[in-house]
Amino acid sequence: MHGVDLHTHSNISDGTLSPQQLIAAAAELSIHTLALTDHDSMDGIALAQEAAKNHGIKLISGVEISSQWSRPATKKSYAVHIVALNMQNPAPMAALLAQQKNIRAARSKQICELLIPLIGEDIYTDVIAKVDNVPDRVTRTHIAKTLVEKGYVSRPQQAFDKYIKEGKKAYVKFEGLGLEETIQVIHASGGFAVLAHPTRYDLSATNIRYLIEIFAKFGGDAVELPPAIDPSSTRQMVDRMIAEHGLKVSVGSDFHGENMPWMKLGNIPSLKPGQVGIWESFVNPSPALTA
Template sequence: MIGVDLHMHSNFSDGELSPVELIELAREKQLLTLALTDHDTIDGNVLAAQHAALHGIQFIQGVEISSFWHRPSIKKTHAVHIVALNMQNLEPMQQLLLKQKQLRAKRALLICEKLQQILKTDFLPEIRELVDGHDERITRSHIAKVLLKRNVVTRAQQAFDRFLKEGKAAYVPFLGVEMVDAIAIIHQSQGFAVLAHPTKYDLSATNIRYMIEQFAAAGGDAIELPPANTPLSTRQMLDRMVEQHQLKVSIGSDFHGAHMPWLSLGHVPKLKDGQQGIWEFFEL
């Protein structure tokens, strides 16, 4: 048992558990090292760090940054998430996250406006209840929960399929920081830049390889390994890219809560022989 999980979410973004509850679950799962990586916020990290210390769990400063990059095959931008880990100087990151939060709040309101036009109902008050009035914490998952509660859809995924995903009527793109700039700011914060879940972006194998190539060229430090149930050919491709670009690897469950039971806290993939875990290089 490796006891490391470097990707998880609390209710400071789109997770179900509070930072304290998350640490309690991590203790039950016998985790030794973890990072809280909420979307574009480190607001939950202080609570998580304090509670982790009480239980002898090594806490790593983390955040998942929403960024974008340019696909080579068609003229469009594509969302990509960069996880920042083990930041030692938070000031540069806090400046970026302030801008990201403002963009997140604006995007959430635009989505709600579109839904109101389509469905003739204002869902915003109920959505705000889920995030204690913090518009910058609203994600599409929160919106999907309310649509499910109001019987607009029969399951949360249907909300994405009908309204919220790219190409649907209520979709609003999130154009935050560019990937290369996110990596630079992570390094200014004396942290490590990790390409999160590289196989989850609905990209062809060719474009995944191109994305990793661009990530490495921009100074990215590590790739997050895919779940254990990933097709062998996909895992082998990523392993080759790690070796080719001399990248380190990271592991994380991307745990959100009971509403995503397929993502279990502490359930992380195994490293291939010769791969270096990014946590081995942390300054603690």
């Protein structure tokens, strides 16, 4: 366990704890620096702020942005998540997130429409009920859980495997901002850009290395270290790329609560000698928290 966790989710996106409950859970684990990084939304930060003060936790403004990148030799684009941390000027980020929310809302409705001929039912009303009828908060996890509750699959992963992951009939790509543009917006917001979970995109080792290379080329600041469950060879590869490109590191559990119970809050990997944590560069306090 560690006192810093810079990648967590609340029920503002696809987590199961409210922002306040997340803070309370972090306090129980003696986490002193926490970033709330919901998908394409910072709406939970204001809710978490008072609780963080009461528990003596340094709350870092954060958001996990759905972005995309491609290799010049191919036309295929790949999804990538960029965690923005410690924003000092919320205006540029707010404009980006408004755009991302519109994309997310339209995508969830389209997925549900594609599911109709596959399951014989429109589940959209049930899906948005899970997010207090706020369409831009819907993720595929909410759709998967609805499919479980209605008996079309027995567990959420089966919903992905059968219907909504890439290559399946109800898959809809998230047409997010490009990687370079995403990093530019984060920097315009006075924040730090972190490449989230680089080993979890079903990429070959060659593509992981290339992704880290172009992330650094575009001005990215840090790479999130792989979890301890990854093979040691994978961690070694990521460590080499971090050193080669002079990047800092970030640590985060990617905690989602009951939706992904194997990801434990505060359970983060250790730094290797010579690695520098991005949190050492944070400005305190973060004005974006009260914007």
